[in-house]
Amino acid sequence: MTLQFAAPGTAAAKMADEPLAVLFDRDDTLIADVPYNGDPDAVEPVPGAREELQHLRRAGLKIGVVTNQSGVARGYITTAQMRAVNRRVDELLGPFDTWQVCPHEPADFCSCRKPLPGLVLAAACELGIAPQRCLVVGDIGSDMEAAAAAGAHGILVPTPVTLLHEIEAAPEVAGTLAEAVRRVLAQVRQ
Numbered sequence: 353m354t355l356q357f358a359a360p361g362t363a364a365a366k367m368a369d370e371p372l373a374v375l376f377d378r379d380d381t382l383i384a385d386v387p388y389n390g391d392p393d394a395v396e397p398v399p400g401a402r403e404e405l406q407h408l409r410r411a412g413l414k415i416g417v418v419t420n421q422s423g424v425a426r427g428y429i430t431t432a433q434m435r436a437v438n439r440r441v442d443e444l445l446g447p448f449d450t451w452q453v454c455p456h457e458p459a460d461f462c463s464c465r466k467p468l469p470g471l472v473l474a475a476a477c478e479l480g481i482a483p484q485r486c487l488v489v490g491d492i493g494s495d496m497e498a499a500a501a502a503g504a505h506g507i508l509v510p511t512p513v514t515l516l517h518e519i520e521a522a523p524e525v526a527g528t529l530a531e532a533v534r535r536v537l538a539q540v541r542q
């Protein structure tokens with residue numbers, strides 16, 4: 353066993369044990385956000401996303417997607433359109449070990465819509481990994497809140513539209529997806 357000393361303020365310092373899975377928000381984390389997108393041809397990965405996910409797979413980590421898609425409940429897109437978009441994400445960035453999608457809107461009072469923990473818990477359950485050993489990477493506060501509520505660790509990768517208070521409240525902030533992945537890999541024992 354290798355002992356590692358983590359720098360204060362990093363995910364490594366905060367997690368009790370090395371991570372086994374990384375769960376990604378979809379829109380504005382893995383792909384450019386096109387609000388309520390139902391068109392697979394409009395899927396545009398964040399630059400470098402494919403390579404960064406590949407780094408995680410090579411390190412033996414499971415990877416998943418946890419995404420709110422309230423456009424379904426709101427009637428802006430059909431379930432079939434949402435699935436077609438997710439299939440395109442899979443083609444471009446997959447395979448993912450788990451996909452967890454909340455199709456509800458707030459008025460549905462479901463238990464899966466982030467910031468509630470349902471998607472993160474379902475992903476951890478499907479992977480057979482404790483939520484405490486899952487990292488959640490997302491671009492807004494509700495991604496971080498869902499992680500915390502599930503007992504997972506969050507890393508925020510802000511976009512220009514991420515609110516300042518969400519950045520201040522985040523347990524950890526990375527400038528880019530690549531930096532988030534570097535931080536994750538730094539705490540995986542080789």
Ligand SMILES: [Mg+2]
Pocket residue numbers: 377378379380381490491492
């Ligand atoms: Mg997002």
Ligand SMILES: [Zn+2]
Pocket residue numbers: 454455456462463464465
């Ligand atoms: Zn839901």
